[in-house]
Amino acid sequence: MTLSLGKDLLGLEPLSGDQIKLILDTAEPFKEISERVIKKVPTLRGATIVNLFFEASTRTRISFEFAEKRLSADTVNVASTGSSVSKGETLVDTARNLEAMRIDMVVIRHGASGAARFLADRIESNVINAGDGTHEHPTQGLLDLLTLRDHFKTLEGIKVCIVGDVLHSRVARSNIWGLTKMGAQVGVCGPRSLLPNAIDEMGVTVFSRVEEAIEWADALNILRLQLERMTAGYIPSQREYNRVFGISRERLDRAKRDILILHPGPMNRGVEIDSDVADGPFSVILDQVTNGVAVRMAVLYLLSGGKPELAEAAKKAGGER
Amino acid sequence: MSRSVLLRGGRVIDPSQSFDQIADVLIIGEKIEAMGARVGNDAAGRDGLETIDCSGTVVSPGFVDVHCHLREPGREEVETIASGARAAAAGGFTAVCAMPNTDPVTDNQAAVGFISRQASRADAARVYPIGAISLGQRGEALAEFGEMVAAGAVAVSDDGKPVVSAHLMRTALEYARTFGIPVADHCEEPTLAHGGAMNEGIVSARLGLKGIPSEAEEIMAIRDILLARRTGGHVHLCHMSTRGSVELIRWGKDRHINVTAEVCPHHISLTEDAVEGYDTNAKMNPPLRTADDVAALQEAVRDGTIDLIATDHAPHHYDEKEREFANAPNGIIGLETALAVNITWLVAPGIIDLPVLIERMSCAPARVFKLPGGTLRRGADADVTVFDPSASWVVEPARFKTKGRNTPYAGKTLQGRATCTIVGGRVIHRSDA
Amino acid sequence: MADEIVELNNGTDGLVIVGIQRRGVQLAAHIVSTISAREGVEVPQGALDITLYRDDLQTVGPRPLVGQTRIPVDIDGMHVIIVDDVLYTGRTIRAALDELADFGRPSRIALAVLIDRGGRELPIQPDIVGKKISIEPLQRVDVLVDEVDGRNAVVIADREAIT
Numbered sequence: 001m002t003l004s005l006g007k008d009l010l011g012l013e014p015l016s017g018d019q020i021k022l023i024l025d026t027a028e029p030f031k032e033i034s035e036r037v038i039k040k041v042p043t044l045r046g047a048t049i050v051n052l053f054f055e056a057s058t059r060t061r062i063s064f065e066f067a068e069k070r071l072s073a074d075t076v077n078v079a080s081t082g083s084s085v086s087k088g089e090t091l092v093d094t095a096r097n098l099e100a101m102r103i104d105m106v107v108i109r110h111g112a113s114g115a116a117r118f119l120a121d122r123i124e125s126n127v128i129n130a131g132d133g134t135h136e137h138p139t140q141g142l143l144d145l146l147t148l149r150d151h152f153k154t155l156e157g158i159k160v161c162i163v164g165d166v167l168h169s170r171v172a173r174s175n176i177w178g179l180t181k182m183g184a185q186v187g188v189c190g191p192r193s194l195l196p197n198a199i200d201e202m203g204v205t206v207f208s209r210v211e212e213a214i215e216w217a218d219a220l221n222i223l224r225l226q227l228e229r230m231t232a233g234y235i236p237s238q239r240e241y242n243r244v245f246g247i248s249r250e251r252l253d254r255a256k257r258d259i260l261i262l263h264p265g266p267m268n269r270g271v272e273i274d275s276d277v278a279d280g281p282f283s284v285i286l287d288q289v290t291n292g293v294a295v296r297m298a299v300l301y302l303l304s305g306g307k308p309e310l311a312e313a314a315k316k317a318g319g320e321r
Numbered sequence: 322m323s324r325s326v327l328l329r330g331g332r333v334i335d336p337s338q339s340f341d342q343i344a345d346v347l348i349i350g351e352k353i354e355a356m357g358a359r360v361g362n363d364a365a366g367r368d369g370l371e372t373i374d375c376s377g378t379v380v381s382p383g384f385v386d387v388h389c390h391l392r393e394p395g396r397e398e399v400e401t402i403a404s405g406a407r408a409a410a411a412g413g414f415t416a417v418c419a420m421p422n423t424d425p426v427t428d429n430q431a432a433v434g435f436i437s438r439q440a441s442r443a444d445a446a447r448v449y450p451i452g453a454i455s456l457g458q459r460g461e462a463l464a465e466f467g468e469m470v471a472a473g474a475v476a477v478s479d480d481g482k483p484v485v486s487a488h489l490m491r492t493a494l495e496y497a498r499t500f501g502i503p504v505a506d507h508c509e510e511p512t513l514a515h516g517g518a519m520n521e522g523i524v525s526a527r528l529g530l531k532g533i534p535s536e537a538e539e540i541m542a543i544r545d546i547l548l549a550r551r552t553g554g555h556v557h558l559c560h561m562s563t564r565g566s567v568e569l570i571r572w573g574k575d576r577h578i579n580v581t582a583e584v585c586p587h588h589i590s591l592t593e594d595a596v597e598g599y600d601t602n603a604k605m606n607p608p609l610r611t612a613d614d615v616a617a618l619q620e621a622v623r624d625g626t627i628d629l630i631a632t633d634h635a636p637h638h639y640d641e642k643e644r645e646f647a648n649a650p651n652g653i654i655g656l657e658t659a660l661a662v663n664i665t666w667l668v669a670p671g672i673i674d675l676p677v678l679i680e681r682m683s684c685a686p687a688r689v690f691k692l693p694g695g696t697l698r699r700g701a702d703a704d705v706t707v708f709d710p711s712a713s714w715v716v717e718p719a720r721f722k723t724k725g726r727n728t729p730y731a732g733k734t735l736q737g738r739a740t741c742t743i744v745g746g747r748v749i750h751r752s753d754a
Numbered sequence: 755m756a757d758e759i760v761e762l763n764n765g766t767d768g769l770v771i772v773g774i775q776r777r778g779v780q781l782a783a784h785i786v787s788t789i790s791a792r793e794g795v796e797v798p799q800g801a802l803d804i805t806l807y808r809d810d811l812q813t814v815g816p817r818p819l820v821g822q823t824r825i826p827v828d829i830d831g832m833h834v835i836i837v838d839d840v841l842y843t844g845r846t847i848r849a850a851l852d853e854l855a856d857f858g859r860p861s862r863i864a865l866a867v868l869i870d871r872g873g874r875e876l877p878i879q880p881d882i883v884g885k886k887i888s889i890e891p892l893q894r895v896d897v898l899v900d901e902v903d904g905r906n907a908v909v910i911a912d913r914e915a916i917t
Contacts, residue, residue, distance in 0.1 A: 012618065013527065022819075026819065026820060026824075029803060029820040029822055029823060030820070031753070032822070032824070033806075033822055033823075036856065036857065037856075037857070038857070039854075039855040039860075040856065041806040041807060041853075042807055042852065043806040043811060060470055071367075091644060091645060092640075092644065109814070110645070112645035112647045112648060113528055113529035113530050113645075113646065113647065114529075114530070114599030114645055114646045114647075115645045117598065117599055118599065118644075118646075132529070133529050133530075133645075133647065134529035134530075134531075135528060135529030135530075136529065152909065157808075170529060173527075196524040196525075196526035197354060197521055197526070197534070198522050198524070198525075198526040199526065200522070201523045201526075202526060202527075207349070266751055294766065297883070300671065301806075301820075
């Protein structure tokens with residue numbers, strides 16, 4: 001029994017727990033392909049996928065590229081470093097041009113929340129959101145879920161605390177939706193000025209102090225602190241942030257139990273996370289990266305799904321093994 | 322022999338005379354001649370009398386919209402004074418006031434005169450210019466209120482933007498007293514609102530959009546009310562959108578401070594939920610807020626804390642709105658949907674009745690901005706709106722007279738429609754419904 | 755069948771038994787344990803899921819779940835026996851051959867199936883067959899195994915029956 005994901009993957013909020021489970025279960029066998037000598041299956045042979053990245057991103061784009069190429073798809077990278085006022089026109093015209101070139105799938109990363117939805121509403125190709133503004137980053141959320149599930153064997157009831165700038169984080173939002181739908185308990189911890197004002201309505205537990213969060217959590221997902229937050233007046237300094245919210249060996253040791261450490265990367269070592277934590281025995285940061293390719297392969301595979309009408313016709317013609 | 326028009330058999334509602342009954346209205350030339358149950362019979366046989374059958378409809382003083390953006394000069398491809406005046410007429414408005422955030426800004430007598438001239442050429446609804454408070458709306462130096470008023474300006478405003486400097490707002494209120502005009506302020510504290518695209522709340526948190534907290538409006542509202550108290554000037558608060566603002570206005574009126582306030586139809590009908598899916602037709606400033614704010618504003622319209630309803634009609638080009646939410650411009654059109662939205666969300670559910678609606682859409686705007694109109698008294702200008710309060714229709718933006726198409730009501734079925742709009746005794750709009 | 759396999763290979767050296775998901779894997783396990791009991795040798799056993807190599811992915815509708823693929827040894831120069839429950843059009847085996855090619859180059863690949871129901875659409879033939887049957891295209895044959903279905907049986911039914 002399979003559950004269709006629809007045409008696009010725009011976020012985890014619109015998905016059901018069963019759909020998320022389907023993606024995670026589908027990602028399992030794809031992990032194995034990356035261990036082979038020939039890291040390729042012919043599944044998406046002949047498909048054309050465009051990586052449309054309006055924001056610079058090396059790691060996510062490379063991860064998607066590996067996923068696409070390991071499925072034998074043809075990939076085209078379009079990077080737009082334009083900061084022109086006419087960003088909006090660029091997106092509409094880009095959508096029309098892609099449509100005209102008969103692209104099968106588009107992976108889009110854009111600085112404006114809602115950009116993936118904007119594109120998906122206007123073209124027939126499958127659209128995968130690789131991060132839109134501060135809204136969602138669904139494949140990151142999924143690989144975080146997969147990494148947690150690998151370690152805890154289940155997501156039900158585990159306690160995960162997201163630490164950092166939740167207000168501006170699409171990774172945080174995707175994690176909150178994904179974890180709650182899979183039955184996990186979610187906490188957030190950060191300076192109040194970096195938490196959405198409505199956070200209390202989002203079904204999470206709010207911790208003011210990171211020590212409390214560490215007492216409570218089975219796993220911490222540590223968000224990158226962006227330097228712009230200082231200049232915009234949200235918090236005073238990096239040093240203060242590190243002193244008050246930084247995840248250090250000393251803080252973790254006080255918990256007297258092992259806490260799993262996740263981080264979406266790239267890390268500001270010494271700011272939100274200390275090196276000995278990032279490189280320590282409970283860090284699964286590198287597993288996240290490995291799982292990222294598998295999850296993205298699973299998503300591409302599931303979205304490129306067959307057309308039900310053709311399936312009906314095939315059934316009637318009696319095609320089978 | 323001057324032209325004459327008889328509006329026959331409608332329900333005539335004129336709050337300025339506490340009149341509400343089936344009656345006829347006789348117009349001779351540009352003025353109201355008579356009003357009453359037997360006026361039609363007495364007038365029968367007059368040479369050249371045009372009779373309009375108004376049975377089943379309401380006849381009221383013409384609607385006046387004190388807040389709209391007509392984009393001319395500068396953005397004629399989006400709207401002109403002519404297309405805007407025609408759109409106003411189609412919506413039942415006999416007069417509108419045009420905000421000065423044009424390009425160039427309407428901040429001097431020549432610019433104001435231009436608006437007046439274009440308005441008379443348009444030959445549809447009356448258009449009264451509003452002049453800028455500050456030169457270029459830059460918030461630094463006062464514009465020449467006197468010269469602008471002499472050229473036809475009826476108020477001053479830097480709308481589009483807030484008056485950031487409290488000192489400038491104070492001097493504007495004091496200086497405006499000389500000419501007896503209101504100072505209309507767009508209440509928005511810029512550092513709180515900066516970068517915001519919608520109301521700050523659970524929806525903005527979910528959609529990942531920066532929010533504008535209610536306090537951004539309320540802080541400036543109370544500032545303006547306090548300055549009105551200090552200066553004795555008349556401050557008019559534009560497009561109020563929060564419960565907090567309503568409470569502050571009540572506070573001011575309780576102390577007899579000269580503050581008036583307006584609300585727009587969208588703020589008494591829609592909430593931030595309309596932004597779901599990142600629909601840019603639900604993006605305006607101030608933004609759509611919560612159901613609680615809507616309820617507070619509806620109650621304020623009922624009890625008169627909000628004096629009048631204005632449209633803040635703000636057309637934008639399709640291409641401009643066809644972009645990612647954060648980058649799309651603020652504003653929606655409203656002249657041709659205002660009456661229907663007000664009836665659908667205020668009158669139909671019984672929050673206010675038609676006489677109160679007409680008070681808020683005609684009598685109060687005229688009174689607050691000291692414009693002619695808002696009455697069907699004998700000798701008044703014959704600016705009359707005839708409308709069918711139960712007409713049901715589907716909003717099709719492509720058929721509007723305005724050049725703009727940006728409305729969140731597209732495809733919705735609304736109740737209430739203007740059937741005939743008369744300005745100075747001339748029919749400027751006749752509905753084909 | 756286990757005996758025939760050993761005979762085909764002239765012993766158990768270099769032998770790798772690879773079952774096709776899902777029931778082919780169970781059959782392969784039976785064969786391996788039979789060989790172990792009779793010859794006293796543990797032949798390496800693998801599993802192959804061919805979903806990603808199917809030639810009908812565009813028409814098969816909602817994506818079928820992908821099972822596990824596990825090839826525990828290097829198959830270069832080995833003698834691989836592909837084991838499956840039913841052989842029909844031959845497309846599954848074609849996909850399996852493509853997939854094995856991505857793992858290495860066996861010296862020989864042979865095919866062992868429990869049921870051959872005819873109806874080939876590709877030039878693929880089994881080397882070892884449990885039983886050959888002939889049924890209508892509108893009928894289906896299902897092999898049930900203990901581990902998956904709770905019993906061992908071969909069932910012939912009309913197409914719309916059990917999954």
